[in-house]
Amino acid sequence: xxxxxxxxxxxxxxxxxxxxxxxxxxxxxxxxxxxxxxxxxxxxxxxxxxxxxxxxxxxxxxxxxxxxxxxxxxxxxxxxxxxxxxxxxxxxxxxxxxxxxxxxxxxxxxxxxxxxxxxxxxxxxxxxxxxxxxxxxxxxxxxxxxxxxxxxxxxxxxxxxxxxxxxxxxxxxxxxxxxxxxxxxxxxxxxxxxxxxxxxxxxxxxxxxxxxxxxxxxxxxxxxxxxxxxxxxxxxxxxxxxxxxxxxxxxxxxxxxxxxxxxxxxxxxxxxxxxxxxxxxxxxxxxxxxxxxxxxxxxxxxxxxxxxxxxx
Numbered sequence: 001x002x003x004x005x006x007x008x009x010x011x012x013x014x015x016x017x018x019x020x021x022x023x024x025x026x027x028x029x030x031x032x033x034x035x036x037x038x039x040x041x042x043x044x045x046x047x048x049x050x051x052x053x054x055x056x057x058x059x060x061x062x063x064x065x066x067x068x069x070x071x072x073x074x075x076x077x078x079x080x081x082x083x084x085x086x087x088x089x090x091x092x093x094x095x096x097x098x099x100x101x102x103x104x105x106x107x108x109x110x111x112x113x114x115x116x117x118x119x120x121x122x123x124x125x126x127x128x129x130x131x132x133x134x135x136x137x138x139x140x141x142x143x144x145x146x147x148x149x150x151x152x153x154x155x156x157x158x159x160x161x162x163x164x165x166x167x168x169x170x171x172x173x174x175x176x177x178x179x180x181x182x183x184x185x186x187x188x189x190x191x192x193x194x195x196x197x198x199x200x201x202x203x204x205x206x207x208x209x210x211x212x213x214x215x216x217x218x219x220x221x222x223x224x225x226x227x228x229x230x231x232x233x234x235x236x237x238x239x240x241x242x243x244x245x246x247x248x249x250x251x252x253x254x255x256x257x258x259x260x261x262x263x264x265x266x267x268x269x270x271x272x273x274x275x276x277x278x279x280x281x282x283x284x285x286x287x288x289x290x291x292x293x294x295x296x297x298x299x300x301x302x303x304x305x306x307x308x309x310x311x312x
Contacts, residue, residue: 007056008179015052015171016199019045023202033211042203046164049171049199053077056175077174082240091239095248100154100255102288106281107259107274116274117264125263146261153255162250166242169249172196173232174242185237185298193229197222210272220272227282228252230289237298252276 022044031037057073074080081088110116119125126146172192180188200208201218209224210217235244259275275281 005179007059010059011049011052011056011171011175011179012195013052014055015049018048018051019199020202022048026202026206031206033207038203038208042208043164045202047167049176050167053171053175076178077170078178078236078240078242078245079170079174080241081243084240088239088241088244091235091244092247095235095244096158096251097154099158099248099251100258102284103252103255103258103276103281106276106278106284107262109284110259110274110278110280113280115278115280116259116269117267118262119264119266120262123261124265125268126261128265129260150258150261153258157254158247158251160250161253162246165249165253166246168196169232169236169242169246172229173236173245177233177236185293189230189233190226192233193226194222196229197225200225209277212270213272217272221277223279224277224282224285227285227289231285231292234289234292234296234298238292238296 023041025031026035026037026041029035029037107116107118111118123143123146127142130142130145172195176195177188177192180191183191197204197218200221204210204218204221205215207214207217208221210220213220232245232248235248236242256276259269259271263269269275272278273280276285
């Protein structure tokens with residue numbers, strides 16, 4: 001298949017190849033989860049899909065293909081605000097505040113199913129984390145610190161995290177999802193979600209996101225990526241712009257850790273079982289995505305390149 005789609009092969013080679021290259025220090029150093037090296041590696045990795053998009057554009061320009069001016073590429077890959085700017089801006093706000101709401105709902109569902117214990121009054125798990133950090137006693141009440149952190153998760157962090165999230169979203173939802181348009185909307189969403197999940201393997205094979213699972217964290221996170229990718233895909237297709245998906249991704253990265261704030265130290269959260277990245281959370285995201293596609297249908301993704309150029 002990739003021989004018939006050289007641009008897809010190039011995009012995936014750059015995105016995946018660079019992600020593994022960036023993550024090699026983790027493997028050579030046998031770095032454990034939480035090691036200082038993890039954050040900068042994960043941050044740099046997030047820009048590799050955008051580099052894949054730029055590699056495809058450079059190739060197309062070198063071959064003299066039509067539709068490769070910056071203005072045309074901005075439209076094809078969702079960098080504009082779409083035909084209805086008001087709708088796009090409304091979806092940006094919805095993604096900003098709606099994702100933390102889904103994170104909270106996932107915690108409530110997990111607690112209702114007996115999969116996690118929450119301690120909203122004592123915030124014992126958060127307090128335990130502060131004590132284990134070795135920073136010494138804080139002059140500020142831990143409860144104030146916790147709820148300040150929650151406020152930042154919702155109000156400020158989504159915007160900050162969207163900078164790095166753009167590096168992924170321009171690749172996955174901006175370029176890749178429309179490029180898979182010939183598969184049909186649902187197959188394109190499934191394929192792009194699986195690819196997105198597999199791209200995380202340099203981290204998830206080391207237990208990233210689900211430390212209790214070890215290497216099994218990798219397939220577990222693919223499930224989450226398919227479910228969340230469908231929601232981000234709806235934001236991209238319904239708006240005609242990548243920006244709602246960028247903000248939604250940034251908001252998820254900002255608020256997914258809420259369960260670690262409200263957890264109970266006597267029964268610590270197991271992320272594979274409870275919270276937004278668990279199977280419960282993935283099921284919630286899948287249901288919400290299905291409802292959005294049913295209530296607010298979208299057209300098939302517009303191919304990034306004309307159909308006549310697909311077999312090159």
